[in-house]
Each structure stands twice: as structure tokens, then as C-alpha cells.
Amino acid sequence: MFIQVLLSGIALGSIYGLVALGFAVVFKATDVFNFAQGMFVAFGAYFAVTTINLLGLPFPLAVAAIIAASAALGVVIHIVLIQPLSGRPMLSVIMLTIALSIVMRAVIEILYGVQSRTLSTPMPTGIFLVGDVRISQLHLVAAGVSWLCMAAFGAFFKFTSIGLLMRATADGHEAALVSGVNVKVMNRLAWAIGAGLAAIGGLFLGQLQIVSPELEHIGLLALPAVVIGGMQSIPGAIIGGLLVGLIEQLSATYISPKSSDILVYVLLLAILMVRPWGLFGQRELGRV
């Protein structure tokens, strides 16, 4: 039983890690704590319903369209809403992202109605049996794809010239600007990547259960993940996601489903009090 729960925790945690990674990319690049990240997950699931079930696109093309549409949404939101607030107090930007999530939910309900939607994809739904342990094929695919995306992003960030420019921008906007980096484009790219990663998470979550605006709540579990792991740390966001997934499943099994909320957020509070830069983040020192 323990191994079963561990595996489902890792699978779920991988999806949280993917969404948390998107959150961390946005925060690292633009200093925006994006409360609408959960709705990007929901939008990803609804884009999946539109491209796969309503338009009937071939699955690979549909996935490309989902990622492209989500990335475009991220860019538009940055240009129209985030960029004009650049330099404003953090509270204003946070309030904007909260309002944005409410607006996005309303848009979904207007476009798709209040009913939940079923997402049917060619992804496998069977199980592998390894001894007494049953491994869901969908869980395996979700975890595998999540890790692939995270690895691909890591490689992009570390080994490509655009990745280097993004890192430079994240480290210091002014210095990057002076060095001739187009900071606006880098920030838009960060939002595009953040939204795209959330959409992939939405695709899997929509297939695991049902597509509804409530996916936002699941997506918002990325917030404690990223705070626990370290808001400025890309590996930290991934590890934070895994931790949240594991805590959720283990506590639901051995204590009660409601206890997972307590444990996740108690850990969050403990991290904020003892190590506010997160498990893998770096302490920021300012010189006077």
C-alpha cells in the first residue's frame, strides 16, 4: 500500500512541479506573484477540450495548439496587464492577478457554460501490474511528460543563448537593459513559458478527472510548492511540487483527506518562518 500511495504521490507531485515551475519562471523573470496560475491550468484543460473534442484535431497537433494558445495568452496578459504595472507596488500587481483569475473563471463559464466537460484523449488509461503494485499508465505518462518538460526547460535555460538572456534578465533588469538585452521580450517569453507549462498540467489533470473551473484549486497547490521549494529556484519549484504531491497522498491515506491541507500549509508556514527563501532558494543580502 505504501508503494502504491508513493507512486501516485510522485505522479501528482510531478504535475504540481510542472505548474510550480511555470510559476517560478514568471516570478523569477518579472517579480510577479501570479495568483492566476491556477486558472492557466484550467484554461489549458479547456483548450484541450476545444482542440481535441470539439475541433477533432489530431492529438499531436492539438497539443501543439494548446501550448501555443496558452503561450499566446500569457504574452497578451503580460503586454496588456503586467507590463503597464511595472515598477508599481507589489500589492497592486498581486491584486491584479487575483482579479485576473476571477475574470478568467468568468470567461470560461461564459464560453463553455457551468457544466463540467469530459476530456477524451488517446492517452492510455490502463494499468501496469508489478507484483502487487498497480501503476496507472496515465499517471506514468503524466509524470514522464512532466519530467521531460522540466528537463527540457532546464536545458533551454542553461544551454541556449535565449536561456542565458532570460537568466541575465532575471538576475538584474537594469544590468540586462544596459547590456542591450530586450527585457520586455524576455519577460513576455517568461509568461509564455509559465502559461504553457501550466497548460500541460491542465491537459493531464483534465484527463485524470473532469474539466471544470475547479481545476484552478488544484493548480493553486503550485503556490505552496513554489514557496516551499524556493520562489527564485527552478529546481526548488520542482522539488516543492513533488513534496506537496507526496504529502497530499500520504496524509490522505494514513490520516484523513482534510489533513493534507493542514500538513501542506503547516510546512509552508514553517518554511516561511525558519527559511523564508525556501529549501533551495538563496538568501538575498542587501548592501547599505
Added chain:
Amino acid sequence: MQDKKTEQRGLLRKRLLAALAAGTLALSAQAQFESPSEGVYKDRVDWGVMMDLSGPASGSQGIWTNGFQAYVRSINEKGGVNGRRINVLAEDSRFNPAQDKINYEKLSTQTPVLAISGMGSSSSQVSLAPTIRGGKIPIVGTYTHTKPLSEPTSPLVYGGFCTYPEMAKAGVGYMTEKLKVKSPKVMVVSIESAGGVEYAQFIADAVKKYGGTSSLVTMKITAADVTPQVLEIIKQKPDFITIYGVGNTAILTMKAMHQYGLKIPAFGISYLMSPQIYAAIGPEAGPNYNVISCFTPGGADQSAGNKEMMAAADKYNHSAMKEDVNYVAGWVVGQMAVQALQLAGPQPTRARLVEAMSKGFTVNSNGLAAPIVMTPTDHAGPSRFRMIGYDYGAKKYVSFGEFADYEKYMK
């Protein structure tokens, strides 16, 4: 002689004129009757609805609201009730008792209504029960049933959905007989809510009659995975399970059980019957999933009520919802509300409405449900059931027997 006839004609004319004047006065009084502090105006009556329209249960409660509004709209198109159209003020609770408290106060005083229908959150019902029972606004057709609001019987509260105790009796009785189990071992899979706890107790009471046992496993309403719950099911090895919650609860449970190779029969509460749920569960796991219901889903039969509802749904662009039991339930509560308003007469007030309903009335939905009988001491609502499944090949609902066949389980 001639003078006498003239005198008689004059007298008759005077009497006729007096009668005409009295009648005109009475009519104009009715036509002029208003009670704005109770939502009654010359040309309309304001009627409140409190449901989750954008929260975790909006997938079912939003559809219920559409069904309710559809019936009311169909009545308004025919001239309304006693010359007044019914204006539905729907307030969104977001499945949050605190929000429902705000909504109730709003509908009581700020935008006052004659009555309220819906109240979809069991937690809200529990927290608002003292306020409602001590107040003046009748609740006509509750979406869910909770003891604090419904017991003891109050002249202010009338049930509008399948009653849980009878749901449990009918479901457990049918499954026990169908599976030929002597002492059934039953598991309740439920979301964490006041209603879920109550439902588990009703199941326990029903199972006890057959010498069986029951247990409860819960999950979050927004759960993404139910591996822990399914592992508990594997451990307990129940003869059958029953599911309480929202659509996601049934989908996750049935899909996870299928993944684990479990073919345990399951029945969901009446709310969990919709084409989307069956589509999401899929034809591999779907045959193991049935629903115990007091309503007949759209298209399941050719009754007059079913045809009327289906036609209205198509007319009002609700075609995608007409097979959802929640739409049917909303429609039937619309019928209940309209009938109650008719009983209240041409000068409706909250007090008159309560007085009229408390004497007892019967709602005939023309086949969408068994007749709903409200007596002075029983306001529970629809309480006759049958099990309904889904034929994936024919793509339609199938009912197992008639309502009358399930009477034997109610004793």
C-alpha cells in the same frame, strides 16, 4: 302596472350597477395589490434562488437553476400567475455558507423576495437553519436535505429533491436483492460535508435492517486523485458502494476502481446522474455505475411532462442539459413554486403563501417524478425512487423497474 314594472326595472338596474361597482373595486384592489417588502408588485413577483453558480458544485446546481428558470419562463410566456410574471433573483453561493448568509439577508430585506428555492449547500442549510426556521420567508423546494432544516417539520420549509433516508433505503434494498447478498457490507464514498455525514448515517440505518455493516471513506471535493480511497475500498472488500458528492467524486471513484481492476457495483445519489458523468466514466467502468433517483431524466420515457420539458429545453438553448437529472429537478421545483404561488391567491404575501402550503398540496409533474405529496406534517419532498443506469450502446438511460416496485424497500 306600468309604474310597478318601471320601478322593478329601476331597482334591477341599481342592483346591477352596485354589483358592477363592487366587482370593479375588488378587481382593481387585486390588480393594485402590492407588497414590495415581500417582493410582490402589480405586474411581478420576485422569487429567490440560492445555489452554487460558480463554485465546486456549479456543474450540477447551475443546471438545476437553468431548469427552474426554464419552467418559470414557460409560465411567464403564458401570462404568469394571476397576471403577475415571476421574476427569478438567483444569488450565487459559491458553495460557501458565509456567502449564503449574505444572500439570505439580501433576499430578505435588500431585494426582498416572496420565497426562496434551492439552497444547494448542506453546510449552508445547517448553519442557516435557526435563522430560516425563525424567520418569515418560506423555502420552497430545497436542493438538498439536512436534518437541522427539515426536522421537525416546519411550515416554512419544503423539500424539492430526492430525500436521503428514502434514497438510502431504496438503493440498499435494491442492491441487496439484486446481488442476493445476505448481510451486505456497504461502503460510502463521500466528500467531506455535513450532507455526506448524514447520508452515511442513513445508509448505516438501511444496511442494519438487512443485518449488514457499513463504513465511510471521504475525499476532498476538489480531489485530483483517489488512490488512498480506492486502497481503502480494496482493504474493506464491500459488496457494493454508494457515492455521495459532486460529479468528480463519482468519476474519480469509478475510474480509479476500474484502473485497479475492481468491478464492485456502485450506485450514486440522485444528483450524480448526467450524461457528462457517464461519458467521463466510460463504457468500461460505466456498467457498474447506477443512480438511485426520484426523477426521470430527460428522454428516458415519453411521458407528457418529459416531452414538455424537453421541448422547452430545446427552445431555451438548454438542449445539452435536458438529460441531466439536475435540470429535471429544477424544472419540477419550478412547478412546485408556481403551484404554491397559485395556492397563495391573487394577493400573495409570505404569510399567505406559508398558510396555503402548510395545509398540504400535491405536485403532479406529469411523469417527471412520482406525485410529490406535501402534507401538514410531511414536507420531505420527492420520496419515491427507482434505480437508473445507462446503456452505452443505445446511448440512453435505462430504468430498472417502476417507482412502485421499490415501495417494499421503504418499510
